[in-house]
Amino acid sequence: MRAVTTEEFVPVGAVADIAPGSFKLVKFDRWEVAVFNVGGTFYAIDDLCPHQGASLSDGWLDGTTITCPWHAWCFNLTDGSMTFAQFTRVDTFDVRVENGQVSVSRTPRPAPQRS
Numbered sequence: 001m002r003a004v005t006t007e008e009f010v011p012v013g014a015v016a017d018i019a020p021g022s023f024k025l026v027k028f029d030r031w032e033v034a035v036f037n038v039g040g041t042f043y044a045i046d047d048l049c050p051h052q053g054a055s056l057s058d059g060w061l062d063g064t065t066i067t068c069p070w071h072a073w074c075f076n077l078t079d080g081s082m083t084f085a086q087f088t089r090v091d092t093f094d095v096r097v098e099n100g101q102v103s104v105s106r107t108p109r110p111a112p113q114r115s
């Protein structure tokens with residue numbers, strides 16, 4: 001496992017700016033990332049729905065499930081998996097909270113291996 005440097009995380013805002021039950025949309029490099037606060041735990045996903053490109057952050061949040069506003073595909077914020085099938089997923093990003101500041105990894109987590 002390689003070391004992770006600070007430069008690999010992008011500051012996206014203060015904890016106080018992303019209240020529980022809300023999100024913040026941030027852009028860096030080629031990504032638009034939605035950072036959600038679910039009961040004080042932060043999750044970051046690619047905002048682009050893999051179906052036809054809707055903004056997932058415009059959807060409905062229920063616990064750690066986000067439902068796409070266009071055709072209701074549902075994704076788990078924790079790992080990007082679909083909740084009703086496994087043929088696609090959204091990218092997820094590691095999140096750090098330090099000194100009241102939320103940061104997101106510059107690159108997404110590797111996709112889990114399918115068995």
Ligand code: FES
Nearest residue numbers: 049051052068071
């Ligand atoms: S664009 Fe998201 S489900 Fe169709």
